[in-house]
Amino acid sequence: MAFLNYESRMTLSYSEAVEKCYFTIKTIPADDFRQRNISYEIEMQPKTAYSESVDSFGNNQITGSVNGPHKIFEYIVRGLVETNDINVTGGVNEARVGMYKYPHGKCVPGERILEFADAIRQEISGCESEKEKCIRIMNRLSEKMTYEKGCTGIDTGAEEAFAGGKGVCQDFAHIYITLLRIFKIPARYVCGLIVGQGESHAWVEAVTDNNYVAFDPTYNKEITDEYIKLGTGRDAADCAINRGVMWGGGAQTQEISVRVDKYY
Numbered sequence: 001m002a003f004l005n006y007e008s009r010m011t012l013s014y015s016e017a018v019e020k021c022y023f024t025i026k027t028i029p030a031d032d033f034r035q036r037n038i039s040y041e042i043e044m045q046p047k048t049a050y051s052e053s054v055d056s057f058g059n060n061q062i063t064g065s066v067n068g069p070h071k072i073f074e075y076i077v078r079g080l081v082e083t084n085d086i087n088v089t090g091g092v093n094e095a096r097v098g099m100y101k102y103p104h105g106k107c108v109p110g111e112r113i114l115e116f117a118d119a120i121r122q123e124i125s126g127c128e129s130e131k132e133k134c135i136r137i138m139n140r141l142s143e144k145m146t147y148e149k150g151c152t153g154i155d156t157g158a159e160e161a162f163a164g165g166k167g168v169c170q171d172f173a174h175i176y177i178t179l180l181r182i183f184k185i186p187a188r189y190v191c192g193l194i195v196g197q198g199e200s201h202a203w204v205e206a207v208t209d210n211n212y213v214a215f216d217p218t219y220n221k222e223i224t225d226e227y228i229k230l231g232t233g234r235d236a237a238d239c240a241i242n243r244g245v246m247w248g249g250g251a252q253t254q255e256i257s258v259r260v261d262k263y264y
Contacts, residue, residue, distance in 0.1 A: 002225040003038075003263040006193055007078045008200075009256070010242055016250030017069040023244040026191070026231045027077040028052070028060035033090030034214075035229060040079030046070050059231035059239055075242075083225040088211040097207060100186040105235040107178045107189075110159030116144065117182045130185055130208040134215055137179050142220040145172060154236070169218040170236050173202040176217040177235070180206050188232045190214065191239045195226040195260045200241055205232065226262060 008027045029037045042062065044050065050064030066073065103109060109117070120140050127133040148166040158178040161171035173189055180187040186207040194201045203223060205212040214223040231239030 001082065001084045001264075004081045004083055004193075004195065004226070004228055004260055005079075005263065006081065006228060006258070006260045007076065008193065008241070008258050009074070009076045011072065011074040011255045013253045013255075014071045014073075014249040015252070016248055017071050018066070018073070018249040019069055019247045020065065020067055021070075021073065021244055021246035022065045023063065023073070023075075023242065025062040025075055025077070025242050026055075026059050026239060027075075027241055028062065029079065029081050029192075029228050029230055030058065030060050032229070033088055034084055034086050034225075036082040038080040038082055040077060043074075043076040045072060045074040057231070057233050057238055059233070081228050083228065085225045087214055087222050089205065089214075090211070092207055092210050092212060097186050099234055100188045100207070101181060101184070103178065103181060105237055106155075106157040106174045107181065107235050108157060108159065109178050109182060110163075112163045113159055113175065113178055114182070116140075116162070117179055121183075124183060130206075131213060133183060134180065134185065134206045134208060134213070137183065138176060138215055138217050138220055141172070141176055141179065141217055145175065147172070147218060169202040172217040173204050174235060176204050176215070180204070188212070189235050189239060190229055191231045191233075191236065191241060192227055192229040193258055193260050194228070195262045197258065197260070199256060199258050200230075201227075202236065203227070226260075228260065 048066045124133050146166045152161050152167045152171050158174040161167040162175050177187045190203045203216040205214045233239040
């Protein structure tokens, strides 16, 4: 068991005043079998009213608007989460797992991914459990992909990233989900934070033995108590940490920083 103290900050600066904006922020961890949200606080600039709710995927979210001219929009969320090394979430809702069985959005296979799946199909068929299949697929993916920033973007899908052989955590997660679904293993995208990284991270939860078990394909391992889950979805778009609509603003710059400290 560990306690993770975290801070997530995003600052948007505009060359011209934004007249009005609507925002959705997903940086409040939800409770499950492996993590417990102990406390959190939210700061906004400009100060504005907001509400807290849960989206259709079960993710905590902050929604609101700034109704007046502003050239900076910033949020800071600080909190404390208790985590453990039990790598399951506490059961599967059969009524909802169907959405994680099929290709969707950025997790649609193309020729390269389908060829790769066929190449490892015989090896995967010899696995004694769904979890062993997940580990084998993750190991093989790790042999094919290299972590590299700047060669993909937020709109890059699994097939494009796999064809290039390089990408970041979002790409690894999208490709892994796509492969798992090919082998009839329901899988969902996870966005969160981990100790030692100054930005958000992505990993995958796959259904094995009637539980969601979490795997990090970027690092080729199961997750540990150093991970904080913020949101889940069919792909990255379903659990984007921040999203908004604005009027005006001109050119904009974005600064994001994350800090996670671990205590026992």
